[in-house]
Amino acid sequence: MPVAVSRRLFTVDQYHKMARSGILSEDDRVELLAGEIVDMSPIGSRHAACVKCLNQIFNESLQGQAVVSVQDPIRLGPRSEPQPDLALLKPRADFYANAHPGPQDVLLIIEVVETSAEVDRKLKLPLYAKAGIPEVWIFELSAKKVEVYRNPSARKYLVSETYTKKQTLSLQAYPHVNVDLSEVFRII
Amino acid sequence: MSVAVSRRLFTVDQYHEMARSGILSEDDRVELLAGEIVEMSPIGSRHASCVDRLTKTITMQIENSAIVRVQSPIRLGPRSEPQPDLALLKPRADFYAQAHPGPQDVLLIIEVAETSTDTDRKLKLPLYAKTGIPEVWIFELFTKQVDLYNPKAISLPAGVSARQGGFESGFSIDLIYEV
Numbered sequence: 001m002p003v004a005v006s007r008r009l010f011t012v013d014q015y016h017k018m019a020r021s022g023i024l025s026e027d028d029r030v031e032l033l034a035g036e037i038v039d040m041s042p043i044g045s046r047h048a049a050c051v052k053c054l055n056q057i058f059n060e061s062l063q064g065q066a067v068v069s070v071q072d073p074i075r076l077g078p079r080s081e082p083q084p085d086l087a088l089l090k091p092r093a094d095f096y097a098n099a100h101p102g103p104q105d106v107l108l109i110i111e112v113v114e115t116s117a118e119v120d121r122k123l124k125l126p127l128y129a130k131a132g133i134p135e136v137w138i139f140e141l142s143a144k145k146v147e148v149y150r151n152p153s154a155r156k157y158l159v160s161e162t163y164t165k166k167q168t169l170s171l172q173a174y175p176h177v178n179v180d181l182s183e184v185f186r187i188i
Numbered sequence: 189m190s191v192a193v194s195r196r197l198f199t200v201d202q203y204h205e206m207a208r209s210g211i212l213s214e215d216d217r218v219e220l221l222a223g224e225i226v227e228m229s230p231i232g233s234r235h236a237s238c239v240d241r242l243t244k245t246i247t248m249q250i251e252n253s254a255i256v257r258v259q260s261p262i263r264l265g266p267r268s269e270p271q272p273d274l275a276l277l278k279p280r281a282d283f284y285a286q287a288h289p290g291p292q293d294v295l296l297i298i299e300v301a302e303t304s305t306d307t308d309r310k311l312k313l314p315l316y317a318k319t320g321i322p323e324v325w326i327f328e329l330f331t332k333q334v335d336l337y338n339p340k341a342i343s344l345p346a347g348v349s350a351r352q353g354g355f356e357s358g359f360s361i362d363l364i365y366e367v
Contacts, residue, residue: 004306007195008218008225014211021209023202030196037196122191 009035012081033123035079046141046188050112051085053184054139058088061177066107067091074109075100076131082124086110088173103131107173112139125149129157135172144185197223200269221311223267234329235302239273242298242327246276254295255279262297263288264319270312274298291319300327313337 010018015032018024029040051070058068067089073081081100088108089101096105109128111120120138128136129152136149136157144165149157150172163169165185171177198206203220206212217228231239239258247256255277261269269288276296277289284293297316299308308326316324317337324337 005221005224005311006227006229008212008216008227010211017209017211018206021205021211023198023205023209023211024196028196033193036193039194039196041194118191119193123193 007036009079010037011035011078012075015081031073031083032079032081033119034127038119038123040083044114047085047112047114049187050139050141050184053187054086054110054179057179057183058086058177062088062174064091065174065177067095069096069101073100074106075102076127076133077103080127080131082127084109084124085112088171103133106133108135108137108171109133110137110139112141115140115142126156128152130154137169139184141188144188146181195224197267198225199223199266200263203269219261219271220267220269221307222315226307226311228271229302232302235273235300238300238327238329242274242300246274250276252279255283257284257289261288262294263290264315264321265291268315268319270315272297272312273300291321294321296323296325297321298325298327300329302329 010032012032015024015037018037019026024030024037029042030037031040032038055068055070058066062068069087069089071083071085072087073083074087075081087101087106087110089096089105090107092105111117111124113120117138117140125136125138129149132152134150134152138147138149140147146163146169148161148163148169149159150161151158163181165181167181169179169181171179198220200220203212203225206225207214212218212225217230218225219228220226243256243258250256257275257277259271259273260275261271262275263269274297275289275294276298277284278293278295280293299312301308313324313326326335326337328335
């Protein structure tokens with residue numbers, strides 16, 4: 001039953017205060033999206049395998065040119081701290097020990113979705129665009145395709161393309177880094 | 189933009205922990221409704237005046253046979269702590285200093301609705317019914333109408349009795365007020 005209520009929104013600082021005071025725990029699978037604390041869906045085995053496979057591909061091909069961040073927080077802005085499935089970050093000696101990476105540190109974000117990607121497409125993607133994340137890939141496991149979003153503007157990505165399982169994707173930040181999608185989708 | 193997300197729900201204990209750790213302050217006008225922290229609408233002058241009139245009328249008539257609680261919390265259950273405009277409570281010497289009153293302590297809840305009828309009717313009313321609040325009155329300022337809900341007598345959520353005035357357990361109030 002949808003009721004138009006005005007929910008209390010939280011800042012990233014309040015969100016972390018909840019963790020310090022035990023209201024949220026490190027084991028809680030939640031993200032802060034536009035001030036709302038959203039429960040993340042349980043991760044299925046195909047989803048997990050896709051992330052593991054991509055992690056290996058990027059770690060081998062990037063050779064330290066980027067930090068591969070797996071399901072860790074990105075501090076997008078004062079009210080958003082999502083945990084994308086995978087993020088490629090500008091290399092930094094401390095691996096972002098002092099503060100979570102911000103939008104300016106992110107080269108690519110990847111979200112993996114089984115079927116319904118409502119949260120990812122309608123809620124997270126506009127936040128990524130607004131924060132200026134230069135490139136987002138959404139892996140759709142059921143359809144075996146990848147949506148690629150580039151050129152962020154204030155509300156959305158101006159460029160979007162769909163790649164199928166036989167194509168090769170290259171990274172905007174490092175065009176020499178290619179991902180053969182058949183390598184990923186053959187395991188799914 | 190309406191997206192089906194699964195929001196994190198909070199318990200009353202977590203809600204109070206937020207107040208202790210400064211995430212919420214005493215000045216925050218929020219209620220905990222079914223685990224969600226909901227912002228309350230600003231109170232307009234007609235709304236405030238209606239609450240004040242009701243407070244006076246009811247207090248004068250019931251004297252010491254009940255406590256009149258105005259815009260303060262009721263601990264409805266593990267995930268709900270609304271702040272109804274007015275609640276009539278069973279008398280207690282400490283005026284509920286040790287703990288907020290629970291549903292078993294409530295005789296009547298009154299909500300005054302100017303703009304917030306959606307929240308009052310669709311979100312709060314089912315919670316009041318579920319926890320066994322015996323009677324709820326909703327004062328509608330625009331239509332100058334009072335809806336009485338008695339969840340024990342009528343099946344929910346449609347339990348509307350559109351009569352005005354009258355309260356079985358002992359007193360009646362003058363519903364003619366200028367808005």
